[in-house]
Amino acid sequence: NPFAGAQFLMSCAQLTQLPADGLPEIAFAGRSxxxxxxALNTLCSHKQLARVSKTPGRTQLINLFNVAGGRFVDLxxxxxxxxxxxxxxxxxxxIGDYLEGRANLRGIVLLxxxxxxxxxxxxxxxEWSAHRxxxxxxxxxxxxxxxxxxxxxxxxxxxKAIAELPLASTQLFSSTSFLGLDDARAHLLRxxxx
Ligand code: GDP
Numbered sequence: 001n002p003f004a005g006a007q008f009l010m011s012c013a014q015l016t017q018l019p020a021d022g023l024p025e026i027a028f029a030g031r032s033x034x035x036x037x038x039a040l041n042t043l044c045s046h047k048q049l050a051r052v053s054k055t056p057g058r059t060q061l062i063n064l065f066n067v068a069g070g071r072f073v074d075l076x077x078x079x080x081x082x083x084x085x086x087x088x089x090x091x092x093x094x095i096g097d098y099l100e101g102r103a104n105l106r107g108i109v110l111l112x113x114x115x116x117x118x119x120x121x122x123x124x125x126x127e128w129s130a131h132r133x134x135x136x137x138x139x140x141x142x143x144x145x146x147x148x149x150x151x152x153x154x155x156x157x158x159x160k161a162i163a164e165l166p167l168a169s170t171q172l173f174s175s176t177s178f179l180g181l182d183d184a185r186a187h188l189l190r191x192x193x194x
Pocket of ligand 1: 030
């Protein structure tokens with residue numbers, strides 16, 4: 001596993017606190033409860049790596065992890081009941097500034113619970129990455145919750161929905177069964193230039 005040595009680096013409340021080096025970063029975004037922490041832990045073979053992102057006072061911060069060749073950046077999960085026009089404001093300046101301005105950013109991993117794909121916020125994230133000409137890799141999490149056939153159908157419909165975006169990709173993933181784990185690691189490794 002290329003990400004086995006992952007370690008928590010820092011929590012960050014302001015863009016100016018971020019490391020001022022050129023290391024590539026991969027941002028992880030998703031609705032609260034989408035399985036983002038579990039996916040980070042699974043990718044890094046570390047049971048509690050992303051626990052820090054859930055500790056009080058840190059859930060609204062950007063949490064950074066050192067991995068071989070770069071960093072994983074855990075963005076705060078967005079809430080359940082937001083309407084699209086409020087999304088940008090409520091999700092916070094910090095996240096918007098990071099996504100718009102961080103030169104180190106190489107790509108966005110968007111975690112979606114396979115049972116609730118493509119919420120308005122998810123769509124906005126995908127459009128945002130396209131606007132910045134950054135790759136967006138959608139991981140349909142908790143794929144073990146559906147039959148393989150049903151999961152494949154969701155995969156195909158999400159692929160169809162984002163087919164016109166050349167930098168978007170989609171895969172099934174499960175932190176329980178490890179479905180898609182090798183593909184996810186290989187994908188992210190390429191973004192980090194490995
Ligand atoms: P986060 O809020 O996006 O960080 O989500 P978590 O990683 O904390 O996961 C939310 C809930 O979904 C927890 O109860 C996890 O145990 C569960 N969960 C996460 N990933 C999976 C998965 O791949 N399969 C199953 N069955 N449950 C999962």
